[in-house]
Amino acid sequence: MSGSRVDLKVVLLGKEYGGKTSLVERYLHDRFHGDVPYQNTIGAAFGAKKVDVGDRTVTMGIWDTAGSERYEAMSRIYYRGAKAAILCYDLTEAASFDRVKFWVDELLKNEEKCKIYLCGTKVDLVEDDKKNRKVDYHETTDYGDSIKAKVFETSSKTGSSIKELFSSIAKDFVEDPTNSDEESSPKTLDLQENRTRQKGCCS
Template sequence: MSRVDLKVVLLGSEYVGKTSILERFVYDRFRGNIPYQNTIGAAFAAKEADSNGKKFMMGIWDTAGSERYEAMSRIYYRGAKAAIVCYDVTDRPSWDRAKFWITELRRYEEECKIYLVGTKLDLLLDDSKQRAVDLDLVTRYSDGIQAQFIETSSKTGENVVELFQTIADDYMRNPENVRQVEETVMLNARDKRGSCCLLSS
């Protein structure tokens, strides 16, 4: 496939694990033993998604979490169909920052569907007291803004694939998106036939 059908953006403060979510989903890896490196601007990866028997390309933008890149992040979420807004379940300030990004999305990209994601769920396995953001609080908040809420662990892989599959399924519930995906498949098939003819002549 030559183009991205579904644009997804990852938002949240630095250190919440946005890049780890991306790498777990796209490459099925977790590089916890590698020193942390800030994302500068944004990183991009794409992966084929499958929903309702149709395949399409999901493009994922991993934005920088540092506040000094805040204005730049707006460039990357422009036109996004889905936003994964992350916070660390053991870090209260990251929750406040997540709410900031949701406010931004509602202001500039009203049609973007929001997925509120609590990261680093594995840290609660040994000590549930590490939870810094009350689960009921997040659930009520996500219900109030009509956002999907899920907790994940990139280290164990828990709920990461499920998160992206939910995004893909939600995208394909829109008949207009189904039509666009079908048109892309037809165009790609036509281009391939044209290439074969050119090569054989």
């Protein structure tokens, strides 16, 4: 499908197995694959969804990027021009939040106009057993305040807070006056540009 119009480009970044693909699957298709492992994303996978914000309909283009460090350079291609970035980290793995800080630095250096959203995934595992939590909520909110980022804790298994995350992104985009200029008008994207889809994701 090429030539689709996208108002708002959203990119997901974070460590591999951090829950990015499950998040997109739940939001776009309202499904969760449970214990069935995903094939690693190579490059990026794309999906789109229309979101109503007041009397305006925004077409959100969502890029799910590869989390492996060997695809870092490729991920930089996909966050170019993004208006929002969801930085995912696994609440049960401390190292995944350290990786988020790497991507924050990247975005602040290269995409100053990109609004950042911190997204803790797998909150259902934490709710099942508080001992599973390896990323402190107050640490993430303090860090979020320091970079002017909103923080969400989500579960792709239950769907918790996922619609709220994407609705907040769309609402912030519409309410930001800098997005009403010509530069931010709807663009026609060639969705067949250099990328490899993950099998079964974001179609």
